[in-house]
Amino acid sequence: MISRKTSFISLFFMFPLLLAGCAGESTETGTTETENGSEDQTQISFIHWRGEDKEVFNDIIAQFEDEFPEISVEMNIYPSEQYQATGQRMLTDGSTGDVFTSFPGAQFEAIANAGFFEDLSGEDFVDNFDESLITVGEKDGQQLALPYQLVFNMPVYNKGMFDELGLEVPKSWTEFQEMADTLLENDITPIAFPGADIGPNQFMNSMMMNNAPDEDIFEKLQNGEESLTNEWWVKTLEDFQLLEQNGYIQPDALGTSQDSAMAMVANEEAAMLATGSYHMASLLDLNPDLELDLMAPITVEESEAQYEGINTATFMLAVNSKSEKKEEAKEFIRFLSKPEIASQYANETGQHLTVNGVEYESEVLQNTAYWIDERKTRFQPRFLITNAQIEAAVLSSIENVLGGAEPMEAAEEAQQIVDENRE
């Protein structure tokens, strides 16, 4: 007979195992779409991290191969964390990643410094892109990469809920707090903040955009001209503290995952999701009745506000300088930058693009397209931190404040790490 003690211990082991039975695959494994071409065919390798775009890329690649039967494309997709870690290593001998993608910021800098980017300046297809949105792929006057996607890294909000409660989009920090108080009075959490994963690195951008309007602020931080203990960052941390102390973000925010935060917004328990435009399609999948738009907190008075939001031109297409198939690789990028192909990609993935002449068909993309031309947004400040250890220190200071530390104390601790890692 099994004793009570044994039963209890068994329960300790069994319960998570039962959950294991219910658990799905948590990471997207790399997948390959390969066609063994004939001897006359040149096969190029295309590597990226967008597992969710596999289907649409398969379709686009099939169209490309129809148009260019002499070229076949082998696509390999890696989870973004793995891609950041191993992507650039794969480029070293030129056999993989004839066409590859890069994140802006630290990864772009590292790959550029290692010389793996083929200079695309002067290629005719560069003109297919919006000139103002591809500057992030430039270095030393050369167009090294072409950002394909345009995302807005600022909170998504429930516009329908705002209309119902008679709320307007706040234009100042005072108005933002009034809006948040009204939501609280209606038992709605103003901001769902996924602090356990991407929350700090996404929300920091809009929280600091007007506290530090100088776009060179992080460059200055990295070269020692600026400090996190100065007003621009301490004020940003104080604003985070205010959000936490006033209950404008949910309790235990640092333990909340992205999925939980999304569920809060989809269930209309929270009004805003502190991530970005790339989550709008997923939110609508969870609750098709939602009416969504974008809104960044203005943390200064209306007259001082210089920016209304954050943009990031990312998923930067590039050709491997070590590749022996550069012309075929460029042909593929040329194909991707055709307006009709880019439109297909945009509409099937729910992303805005940097390509000119894209026609957005989905309601969400149409409703938010005004952010591209009509609103004053700035490039995501986080990606202007080119030293990953310094970036981690900046983000840690936010987590430190949300964990209960005083803003100045958190800023000093982070600044020490910045000083240790300055090159």
Added chain:
Amino acid sequence: MKISKTIYLFFIPGLFLYSIFFLYPTVSALFYSFTDWDGLSDTFQFIGTQNYERALTGDSVFRKTVGNNMKFMLTVVIFQTLAALAFALIVLKNTKANLFLRALYFFPTILSSVSVAFIWSFIYDPSLGILNQILELLRLDFLQQNWLGNSDIAIYSLAITQVWFHAGQMLIIFVAGLQAIPEDLYEVAKIEGASKWQTFSKVTWPLLAPSATIVIAYTTIQSFKAFDLVFAMTGGGPNNSTEIIATYIFDVAFRSYNFGYASSISVLFMIIIATITFLQFKALRSDRISY
């Protein structure tokens, strides 16, 4: 007896594999630890002991990771060893029920780290997580925590997951060790009127020392190298409170592209593990007796 020289040929395959997969990476790490190699470029410079100086005197995050690792390691070693020993004593006899329970306890070990991380992240979730919900049902609301989001307790939450993940593996070692103890000794102890505690402390534990040495040493090494679980559950956060040496090496090498510095931390990491394991072996060896 004269040993034929051909016997040495049998060393070659093993030595070859060992050289490729262990010796070469270790020597490479040592080599690169004296360079400023970024992991991508074809060129690098020798910078002497600068990386080591930086790790030992100028890197507060590295110091924090060592502290976190010690907390994690001590929690895991203590709880995993005690849990494995307690469970082993409970399921020692080869009854059908015990054979089933041993298999059940061992089962978490065969799961992938990512699955375990997924399951336990769900359990620990502060709003949707089953742990806080159970505590609420049991009217133990005061024990509810932000298990992975509170920087004071997150490392211990991870340690509990690690214990759940690997205790079954250690249980098997303890069961084997316990079953190897001659039954006669227990009979003698019984005749002599020894209490249960006396039997355990004078017979079982001393004769179990070789197994305990293996369990403790292996658990220590395992907890130092618990990269995947930590990476998947917290990524080192919040505020570096769960950053351990292994995850920090990854960050420095693959996010900051500083392979030279990451190599120097790896070498220091190796020295720390070797020292602790050596001390453990020495301490536990002195407890060994034979009857």
